Amino acid sequence: AQSVSQHNHHVILSEAASLELGCNYSYGGTVNLFWYVQYPGQHLQLLLKYFSGDPLVKGIKGFEAEFIKSKFSFNLRKPSVQWSDTAEYFCAVKTSYDTVIFGPGTSLSVIP
Amino acid sequence: DVKVTQSSRYLVKRTGEKVFLECVQDMDHENMFWYRQDPGLGLRLIYFSYDVKMKEKGDIPEGYSVSREKKERFSLILESASTNQTSMYLCASSDGDRVRVSRTEAFFGQGTRLTVV
Numbered sequence: 001a002q003s004v005s006q007h008n009h010h011v012i013l014s015e016a017a018s019l020e021l022g023c024n025y026s027y028g029g030t031v032n033l034f035w036y037v038q039y040p041g042q043h044l045q046l047l048l049k050y051f052s053g054d055p056l057v058k059g060i061k062g063f064e065a066e067f068i069k070s071k072f073s074f075n076l077r078k079p080s081v082q083w084s085d086t087a088e089y090f091c092a093v094k095t096s097y098d099t100v101i102f103g104p105g106t107s108l109s110v111i112p
Numbered sequence: 113d114v115k116v117t118q119s120s121r122y123l124v125k126r127t128g129e130k131v132f133l134e135c136v137q138d139m140d141h142e143n144m145f146w147y148r149q150d151p152g153l154g155l156r157l158i159y160f161s162y163d164v165k166m167k168e169k170g171d172i173p174e175g176y177s178v179s180r181e182k183k184e185r186f187s188l189i190l191e192s193a194s195t196n197q198t199s200m201y202l203c204a205s206s207d208g209d210r211v212r213v214s215r216t217e218a219f220f221g222q223g224t225r226l227t228v229v
Contacts, residue, residue: 004154006154009152034217036220042222043202043220043221043222043223044202044204044220045220046217049217090154090155092155099145099157099160099170100145100157100204100206100218101157102147102154102155102156103154104152104153104154105152105154
């Protein structure tokens with residue numbers, strides 16, 4: 001079965017620290033990859049997406065992610081986090097038939 | 113902007129009650145989804161639908177059913193609510209077709225936090 005794993009359940013960083021959240025998926029065919037963010041009390045929002053082409057994709061709010069096909073990975077990065085980045089982050093994969101599979105989520109807490 | 117609207121933000125129901133969660137999208141999307149979100153488990157797909165009157169089971173369909181009588185509306189039904197169905201329920205919609213992996217994202221509603229007592 002297709003699955004998505006995220007390396008960390010909870011990450012705590014100080015402001016200005018660099019962030020990398022790991023994501024791996026298990027599926028050998030064509031995939032579309034996403035990172036969604038859920039700020040406290042808000043709905044899920046798309047942070048960035050990868051469909052094809054340049055494996056380094058840039059999203060909103062200074063986030064970027066790199067698709068490494070050989071490693072089945074799609075890690076999220078941000079060079080300098082802010083307190084406002086405190087949120088839950090979900091990696092997601094779309095495979096066949098438009099169904100989207102989500103990872104378990106990583107809760108990020110940024111300390112001012 | 114795409115809008116996915118769930119009818120209730122918070123619901124409290126008693127064990128054994130029949131519960132309806134409603135979702136409406138305004139972008140003429142073919143696909144609609146119901147997920148439940150639980151801490152440490154992420155979002156798990158309950159049911160999805162590619163078209164009116166069509167439905168497919170997701171990963172955790174037991175105890176749930178769905179209805180899609182109109183393209184814009186997708187209802188999740190808990191036939192007999194149980195305490196283990198206490199959760200956050202998220203509806204989503206997306207454009208696309210079933211033939212290929214379409215380059216579209218899913219848009220989510222605000223969620224319904226259901227408590228079964």
